[in-house]
Amino acid sequence: MHKIVFILGTRPEAIKCAPVINRMKEDKRFHAIVVSTGQHREMLDTTLAEFGIKPDIDLNVMQPQQTLSQVTHKIIAALTARLDDLAADAVVVHGDTASTLAGALAAFQHRIPVIHLEAGLRSGNISSPFPEEANRRLVSQITDLHLAPTTRSSANLIREGVCESRVKITGNTVVDALRWAAANAPTFDDNALVDLISDHRRIIVASAHRRESWGAPMREIAAALVEIARNDGVHIVVPLHKNLAVRDVMVPVLSGIPNITLVNPLPYRSFCRLMLRADIIISDSSGAEEEGPSLGKPTLVLRDITERPEAIEAGTAKLVGRNAARIVREAATLLRDPEEYRRMARPVDSYGDGNATGRVIDAINEFFGLEEMGTNDIRLANNTTPRQIDYSAVTIVPSSSSALVRYQPR
Structure with missing residues (x-):
């Protein structure tokens, strides 16, 4: 059983990590541990509770009027005191927040593999959004497994020199969370x-x-x-x-x-x-x-x-x-x-087909070499390697058993 530590602190992180945490808690191959930084105190707690998740560790670092530097420093310091005791096999961070950057840095400095959920998003402007764009780019430099939500985000990483074998296209877990929430939406x-x-x-x-x-x-x-x-x-x-x-x-x-x-x-x-x-x-x-x-x-x-x-x-x-x-x-x-x-007014699957969670679990499973990838793996049509692909022509095509990366030459 591999011990996976999720470090999160904001409402969006909770929404997008929750489907993976809950699925992993049902999987005997993994032991999921949730560490809350408390970056979005009230909104974070409420959101995690909606998904039936209670943090195993609450760092509670937030104080009024803190600067970004102070928040980042406090999270790293608090994690430093915890990570050795947790004996994690990997740390999962999500997206681009101060909790993401601090969590990835702390894991890297403890020589714990970093798994980045929703990796590879790029605006192309280091100052917009600020500081999220910089956080994403910095985290990608120390990530061991990049879980990219779309072919475009995968292409961004490969273009920046990330090893192709370290990038997996999964779709975005926000769609999984959204479908669950929509189906279970309460009356106002x-x-x-x-x-x-x-x-x-x-x-x-x-x-x-x-x-x-x-x-x-x-x-x-x-x-x-x-x-x-x-x-x-x-x-x-x-x-x-x-x-x-x-x-x-x-x-x-x-x-x-x-x-x-x-x-x-x-x-x-x-x-x-x-x-x-x-x-x-x-x-x-x-x-x-x-x-x-x-x-x-x-x-x-x-x-x-x-x-x-x-x-x-x-x-x-x-x-x-x-x-x-x-x-x-x-x-x-x-x-x-x-x-x-x-x-x-047309529903589109631009960000996923609602099955990203399974692909994320499979990708992490493959990362540890536990077994061959299951039916949710990402396959390249015609055995074409990513560096030979014109990514402007690549799309994720959902099917009943898998998501194929389909390439149609222009």
């Missing part, structure tokens, strides 16, 4: 939302929290929502991030607008129910950027560049930046043009 228990099911207006779910949105861009987003809300046939629901950089801008501007509803962050399953009810999603959240298109909800992405271009290319999401006039214009198009709305 927030008094502000109970009438949504019978509300005949177009429902827009809007959110913003990214560091690059703070300040003037956040004010532009708020102004755009006020303008969109002038349409009496629209009801905008805004789940407000806990960060004061968000609330200090959004609350004064949006409070008291008749068809704008401000709510606290929702539990994950409730938020999935809200997305299912939505007609349009407007957000700078990476989760919404993946979840909206997966649910067939036209998604306006409040960013200038993205490390998740697959839905943009599929035409079900659109980069609109953080300029008020542009946001209003793009939202108005979706509200007034039925053909444009139908074009974007």
